[in-house]
Amino acid sequence: MPRARPHLRFGRPRRPERQRDAATGRSRGEAAAEITATARAQRVKAGAAPDDALNALNGSTIGVLHRRWQVCASDPGGVTRDQYHAAQAYIATVFQYAQIMGLPLPWPGTAASRPTRAEPDEQTIAAVRRRFADFRRALLDAGAAIGVGSRVNAAVYRVCIEDPGIDAVAKTEIQNLRHGLNAIARVAR
16 A cells, blocks of 8 residues: 655645536635635634624724724724724835835735836835825824823834734724824824
8 A cells, every 4th residue: 555645745635525627627716605704714713793704894903993993983992084094094105115115015925926016206206205204203203292102103013014913902002003093194184
């Protein structure tokens, strides 16, 4: 009897009842229902309500915080619509700035999986650099105003860019995030 060679098995184990294409004999892939069920299970495991798990906001920490506010506007652990939009502006600016400055982009994956764009003109480069500097200065000023220093800047970067799990975000970090997003919203107007 030949010995099993597990090191030659590629991919994950497939279900034996998986349908195959009659012409090619290849798998038809996962059905939309299977993909949806997997996404729902992951979001429920992360703390989303089962009936609301497929809401796109449950896909990121800042989205979960905004969803909390949508459900209960008096929840101190949520972010308002303006704060959410400020977070989106901050995320876009950080990614543009990293690309322009040649910094490693703050998302996982290889260079081949990242989008490629033409080099921006000098006016666009200057505008992105100025906006990034304005956001950073606003965050540092907001931290100084409430006496926490650069913790506001760190909280906004961590929650918006690093996107930790919602259970890894402390209440004080959410408060610093809210102060920072308010400062960004004032600058972005």
